Amino acid sequence: MSLSISEDYTPKEVETAAQDYWREHGSFKVEVNLAKPKFYCLSMFPYPSGRLHMGHVRNYTIGDVISRFQRMRGFNVLQPMGWDAFGLPAENAAMKHNVPPAQWTYENIAYMRKQLQQLGYAYDWDREIATCHPDYYRWEQWFFCRLFEKGLVYKKDAEVNWDPIDQTVLANEQVIDGRGWRSGALVERRKIPQWFIKITDYADELLRDLDKLDGWPERVRVMQQNWIGRSEGLEFEFKVAGSKDIFTVYTTRPDTIMGVTYCAIAAQHPLALQAATSNPALAAFIKRQDNIKLAEADMATLEKEGMDTGIKAIHPLTGELVPVWVANFVLMSYGSGAVMSVPAHDQRDYEFAQKYKLAIKQVIMPGGHQNCDIKKAAFVDKGLLIDSGIYTGLNFKQAFEQLTTYFLTQGTGRKTVNFRLRDWGVSRQRYWGTPIPIINCNSCGAVRVPDADLPVILPVDVEFDGSGSPIKKMDSFINCICPSCGGKAERETDTFDTFMESSWYYTRFTCARYAEGMLNKKEVSYWLDVDQYIGGIEHAILHLLYSRFFHKLLRDEGLVTTDEPFKRLLTQGMVLKDGTKMSKSQGNTVDPEGLIAQYGADTVRMYMMFTSPPDQSLEWSDSGVEGAYRFLKRLWKIIGSFSPAPAPLVLAQLNEVQKELRLKTHSTIKKVSDDYERRQVFNTAIAAVMELYNDLSKYCTTQIVQDGGQHQAVVQEAMEAMVLLLAPIVPHMCHVLWHHLGKQGAVIDAAWPGYDESALVQNKVSIAAQVNGKLRTVLELAAGSSKESIEAAAFSNETILKFTNGFTVRKVIVVPDRLINIVVS
RNA sequence: GCGGACGUGGCGAAACGGCAGACGCGCUGGAUUUAGGUUCCAGUACCAUUGGUGUGAGAGUUCAAGUCUCUCCGUCCGCACCA
Numbered sequence: 072m073s074l075s076i077s078e079d080y081t082p083k084e085v086e087t088a089a090q091d092y093w094r095e096h097g098s099f100k101v102e103v104n105l106a107k108p109k110f111y112c113l114s115m116f117p118y119p120s121g122r123l124h125m126g127h128v129r130n131y132t133i134g135d136v137i138s139r140f141q142r143m144r145g146f147n148v149l150q151p152m153g154w155d156a157f158g159l160p161a162e163n164a165a166m167k168h169n170v171p172p173a174q175w176t177y178e179n180i181a182y183m184r185k186q187l188q189q190l191g192y193a194y195d196w197d198r199e200i201a202t203c204h205p206d207y208y209r210w211e212q213w214f215f216c217r218l219f220e221k222g223l224v225y226k227k228d229a230e231v232n233w234d235p236i237d238q239t240v241l242a243n244e245q246v247i248d249g250r251g252w253r254s255g256a257l258v259e260r261r262k263i264p265q266w267f268i269k270i271t272d273y274a275d276e277l278l279r280d281l282d283k284l285d286g287w288p289e290r291v292r293v294m295q296q297n298w299i300g301r302s303e304g305l306e307f308e309f310k311v312a313g314s315k316d317i318f319t320v321y322t323t324r325p326d327t328i329m330g331v332t333y334c335a336i337a338a339q340h341p342l343a344l345q346a347a348t349s350n351p352a353l354a355a356f357i358k359r360q361d362n363i364k365l366a367e368a369d370m371a372t373l374e375k376e377g378m379d380t381g382i383k384a385i386h387p388l389t390g391e392l393v394p395v396w397v398a399n400f401v402l403m404s405y406g407s408g409a410v411m412s413v414p415a416h417d418q419r420d421y422e423f424a425q426k427y428k429l430a431i432k433q434v435i436m437p438g439g440h441q442n443c444d445i446k447k448a449a450f451v452d453k454g455l456l457i458d459s460g461i462y463t464g465l466n467f468k469q470a471f472e473q474l475t476t477y478f479l480t481q482g483t484g485r486k487t488v489n490f491r492l493r494d495w496g497v498s499r500q501r502y503w504g505t506p507i508p509i510i511n512c513n514s515c516g517a518v519r520v521p522d523a524d525l526p527v528i529l530p531v532d533v534e535f536d537g538s539g540s541p542i543k544k545m546d547s548f549i550n551c552i553c554p555s556c557g558g559k560a561e562r563e564t565d566t567f568d569t570f571m572e573s574s575w576y577y578t579r580f581t582c583a584r585y586a587e588g589m590l591n592k593k594e595v596s597y598w599l600d601v602d603q604y605i606g607g608i609e610h611a612i613l614h615l616l617y618s619r620f621f622h623k624l625l626r627d628e629g630l631v632t633t634d635e636p637f638k639r640l641l642t643q644g645m646v647l648k649d650g651t652k653m654s655k656s657q658g659n660t661v662d663p664e665g666l667i668a669q670y671g672a673d674t675v676r677m678y679m680m681f682t683s684p685p686d687q688s689l690e691w692s693d694s695g696v697e698g699a700y701r702f703l704k705r706l707w708k709i710i711g712s713f714s715p716a717p718a719p720l721v722l723a724q725l726n727e728v729q730k731e732l733r734l735k736t737h738s739t740i741k742k743v744s745d746d747y748e749r750r751q752v753f754n755t756a757i758a759a760v761m762e763l764y765n766d767l768s769k770y771c772t773t774q775i776v777q778d779g780g781q782h783q784a785v786v787q788e789a790m791e792a793m794v795l796l797l798a799p800i801v802p803h804m805c806h807v808l809w810h811h812l813g814k815q816g817a818v819i820d821a822a823w824p825g826y827d828e829s830a831l832v833q834n835k836v837s838i839a840a841q842v843n844g845k846l847r848t849v850l851e852l853a854a855g856s857s858k859e860s861i862e863a864a865a866f867s868n869e870t871i872l873k874f875t876n877g878f879t880v881r882k883v884i885v886v887p888d889r890l891i892n893i894v895v896s
Numbered sequence: 897g898c899g900g901a902c903g904u905g906g907c908g909a910a911a912c913g914g915c916a917g918a919c920g921c922g923c924u925g926g927a928u929u930u931a932g933g934u935u936c937c938a939g940u941a942c943c944a945u946u947g948g949u950g951u952g953a954g955a956g957u958u959c960a961a962g963u964c965u966c967u968c969c970g971u972c973c974g975c976a977c978c979a
Contacts, residue, residue: 118979159978231977242977290900294974297899367975371897400897419897492976499977569979608973611900616976644902645972652972681920682908686901688972690908698908698920704935745912755910758919765919772936839915844960846915884959890914894959 080707082671082803089803090191098819099193101149103597110146111598112138113577113637115606115614116153116200119179120160123186125646125653125679125691126607128663132676132800133643133685133753134605135192139799140747141602142193143823149598150193151580153200154180157208157569159242161503165535172503173531176203186664190672191802193819198583202572203503207579209526210589211571212508216519217628219509223269226517229496230404232365233261239539240500243366253537260361265498265565266507270620274299274490277619286639288686291611298612300491305475307484309334309384309411311342312392318342318384319407321489326470329459330413330434332424334384335377335398337408343397346380353378353397360399375400375423387483388460398423406489414449421449434459438466495617497568502533502540504566512553512560521554527562540564573614574621577601577636590630604637608686611642641751644688653691661691673801674700680753680800702761703804706797709768710790715813716783722829729785730830732770736789737830739763743796744823753800760796763789787812795824840865841892842874850891858885865891 093099114134117127131152138150154176161172168175180201187194200207218224232241236254240263245252270277278299281292304323311317320334336343338360347354356378363369377398384395400419401410414424415433424431433445435454443450453467462470478484498507506527508520520527530548533541542548543564553560581598582591606614615637622636645652648659666675678699683689725733739759746756767789774782791812798805798818809818838850838861848870852861862883865871871893878895885891 115979120979155979240977244978246977288901294900298975300899365977368897371975373897496976501977568977570976573979607979608901610974610979612974613976614979647972650971684909687909688902692908692921694921695908698922701935702920708935750912754908755919758910761919837915841915841960844914844958849915882959884914886914890960892914892959 080704080804082673085807086189086191086672086803089806090188092806092817093191093193093819096817098817099150099195100197101147101195103594104147105597107147108145109149109598110138110141110603111149111581111601112141112603113151113580113601113605115604115610116155116573116576117183118155118158118160119176119183119201121179121182123183123663125661125663125689128190128675129646129679129685129689130605130607130643131187131190131192132679133641134603135190135676135802136680136753136799137603137605137641137747137751138193139802139819140823142819143795143798143821145822148193149198149580150195151198151200151583152187152192152194152196153198153576153580153583154183154202155569155573155576156180156201156203157504157566157572159501159503162501162535165503166537169535171531171533173203176503177201189667190663190676193802198580200576200579200583202505202569202576203529205526205528206586207576208505208529208572210579211505211567211575212520212525212527213522214575214589214624214628215567215571216508216522216525218268218624219519223272223624224266224497225269226264226266228262229265229267230260230262230365231265231500233259235259237538243364246364246366249362249364257362258364260363260365263500265496266509267494267496270495270617271490271492273620273623274301274492276623277492277616280619280634283635284637284640287637288640288642291608291615291640291642294611295616298492298616302489302491304487304489305471305478305484306407306487307387307478309387309409311395312383312385316342318409320409320411321406321487322411323489324413324416324467325474326453326456326462326465326467327413327416327434328388328411328474329456329462330415330432331386331393331411332414332430332432333393333412334395335401335410335412335420335423336380336395337401337403338397338399339403340397340401340408342382342395342409343380346382350381353380356397363399370400370402373399375419375426377423377427379427387478387481394429396423396427396429404493415445416449416451418449418451433457495568495570495620497571498565499568500540500543501566502529502535502542504569505529505571506542507563507565507567509563510551510553510560511563512556512558514558515553515555515560517563518553518555518560524554529566540566570614570617574617575625577604577618578622578625578631590625592630595631599631600633600635601637603639603641605641605643605685608642608644615640641685643685644683646689646691648691650690666696670696670700671803673804674703677703677757677801681757682754684752684754702764703801705768706764706793707804707808709764709771710794710808710811713786713790715787715811718780718783718787720784720788721781724781725785726781728770728774729781732766732785732789733827733830734833735763735766736785736792737826740792740796740824740826741831744826747799756796757800760793763793767793792824794818795821836888838864838888839890840868840871841890842871843894844892847871847874854888856887858887861885861887861891865893 112134114131138148142148156176161176164175165172232246234241234251234254234256236256241251246258251258278301302323304321305325306321308317308319338357347357377396380395380397382395383392386393412420414420414431416435436457437443437454456462456465456470475486506529508527510518512518549561551560551562578590582594585591618636625631651657653660678696682695742759743756746752794805794808805818833854835851836854838852839846840848840850850864875895880895882894
């Protein structure tokens with residue numbers, strides 16, 4: 072090591088030296104080694120938007136810290152990096168700057184790769200993936216074809232946001248207040264044929280296997296469970312009065328059927344459309360519903376509106392006629408597009424009935440001590456049936472069973488399990504995505520592209536004119552021969568949802584350059600599953616659910632052998648400045664590059680890890696960065712000014728002060744190891760090392776140096792511990808300091824330190840002494856004192872007696888070595 | 897609207913039902929310095945004199961609650977075509 076440590080801390084030199092070493096030694100290249108346990112640590116790959124932002128820096132620092140820690144613990148660590156390279160921003164950039172999306176994307180990748188390298192992340196760059204590269208997406212096309220053959224994909228009409236001026240389909244985020252973001256035109260809903268993957272076939276398994284994910288945050292599992300939304304209910308028919316028509320509804324509350332006073336159907340329901348032909352007002356109402364944004368959140372906050380169709384439905388139990396209304400909150404795409412309405416026992420139905428003066432009939436009475444007033448609000452809890460003919464007096468469960476049996480014997484209904492989860496629509500009417508490998512033939516229909524013709528390559532030499540995808544007008548791309556009949560046919564011009572690429576990239580990292588197939592069995596069986604996955608909480612549902620689904624599809628294709636992709640999940644919080652999310656539009660971004668230039672990568676990494684625990688949001692502060700920098704300078708100085716000595720540690724020769732320092736060293740190792748491994752909180756780990764530094768610094772300034780004695784040995788031990796414990800977070804500096812401490816080899820290859828139990832033994836402990844739960848004094852007692860002696864000590868303490876005298880002692884609680892609480896009255 | 901989380905000093909936070917505020921920032925005072933900066937030392941929740949009060953608000957469970965339960969308020973994430 073040529074770097075002189077007696078000088079001031081110069082991050083640039085330190086970081087160049089360490090990074091040169093890693094590069095020259097190929098330190099982070101990994102391959103299968105069956106003799107060694109593996110650890111696959113993955114951070115969610117970025118969209119190559121142009122420059123790294125602080126959210127990336129945080130995400131990738133967490134991943135790198137865990138990777139380096141696990142390496143020191145003896146694992147063969149795979150930490151790859153790649154690019155989620157397809158997506159909308161590339162097309163926007165193309166229109167704005169007149170650059171083809173491919174060029175824009177690859178330039179961004181080159182720039183961001185350089186930024187990641189500056190931060191010193193321990194990636195195996197030989198495995199780098201860009202999803203927009205044909206070597207990647209060809210296998211996605213191949214896999215889609217396998218699903219096609221298995222009948223797991225299908226085509227159906229589905230609604231999109233249509234911009235009538237730009238003549239293009241808009242993403243939800245491109246619709247602002249019901250208008251197209253560029254044209255300002257009122258957005259219409261339009262139905263077009265699209266491809267779907269049958270995720271609902273796996274709904275039960277996706278729900279059930281959440282139980283296996285004990286390394287996932289509880290909140291993510293709960294969110295997924297609610298998203299899948301399994302419910303059991305009754306599906307039954309209503310007959311339309313004076314007609315042969317019937318329509319089906321689904322309810323989870325069959326016990327309230329006697330309370331049905333109307334039915335509500337979607338604007339696009341066949342009955343509504345039929346009724347509209349002879350009812351201009353209704354037709355106009357239905358037409359108005361076309362301009363509503365597709366997003367569920369907008370739908371839910373919509374003012375509830377409806378209109379009577381004039382149709383009457385026959386109540387299946389009473390035979391009474393109930394009106395059928397069109398309602399804007401009933402969606403054709405959910406269930407059957409029709410619901411039974413029980414205003415007395417459903418809040419939304421209640422509000423609708425109030426608004427349109429529809430009847431409200433109470434049929435459930437609260438059990439127990441509950442009160443309810445139907446005049447004020449719906450009573451939505453379960454209770455006992457009233458005014459329900461032969462069902463009166465039953466509870467929910469009994470009514471559910473008897474009613475489902477009734478409908479079953481009538482042949483007009485059945486018990487069903489329903490999921491909120493809908494099939495995954497993967498078609499996008501965009502250019503910058505994976506071409507869907509389908510050929511449409513007039514005589515053969517939709518035919519998959521044969522394996523030999525894969526990949527279907529996306530043409531990259533394109534120009535954007537602002538209206539739709541360029542390949543939709545590119546005859547050379549569209550015109551082709553039907554692989555089935557040999558006749559003229561047209562290629563599918565839609566591309567895949569970009570969630571497709573990110574649903575399986577973690578598997579491809581195990582064999583990124585494999586050309587003989589989608590996945591290499593040998594690599595996959597060694598590296599998978601991902602042991603640690605790290606990414607933003609915003610991906611808690613969609614990306615993580617699609618990936619779990621894809622893993623099961625891969626399993627059923629024989630490509631992987633496990634049920635779940637990610638053993639342990641860490642969801643990191645956002646990076647904020649001035650209390651709001653850092654974003655370009657807010658103008659409150661902090662550029663990581665400038666900070667690296669000013670303070671070095673180690674300071675940036677350290678600050679990121681020190682400021683908050685990983686799963687909380689992180690509030691940016693410039694002065695906080697200064698603090699991290701100062702600490703690193705101090706660390707550099709104290710170790711730099713120390714001359715390492717070979718003096719062996721002789722426990723019997725330690726004096727009391729040296730024993731205390733040693734206690735601090737080893738309790739720090741214990742605490743920090745637990746923080747890294749079990750708790751995954753790095754701010755407290757750093758704080759603990761800072762405490763050790765403070766103790767060491769105090770020790771060094773107050774103790775007289777005795778060369779060759781135990782002084783040197785305990786200081787050396789403390790310094791080695793600090794360097795090892797910080798090495799995953801501050802890898803460049805620790806690389807240099809390690810050599811300065813006289814160590815052979817690189818710190819990345821050093822073993823994680825263990826702690827000496829015997830160093831942790833304390834002979835005295837402080838015990839909190841409380842009276843009625845309030846702290847009154849602290850007792851200094853021998854460690855391991857018996858309950859009796861703690862009590863005796865408390866009752867002979869002046870302060871305690873001051874608060875107990877004149878009262879009767881009711882109870883005494885003693886927690887050995889920690890606390891005594893005396894309850895008096 | 898629905899689902900999920902979060903709310904603690906001037907600020908970022910710690911406390912894994914058992915001593916609230918570790919660690920860091922900032923601030924105040926002091927030392928070093930021609931000065932500024934750096935570095936080092938001491939202090940720093942609030943109110944008051946022994947002591948009292950404090951973890952968004954209110955209730956509850958417990959010997960003991962920032963932590964568990966419920967209600968409310970606020971903020972954030974997701975809501976299926978942003979990634």
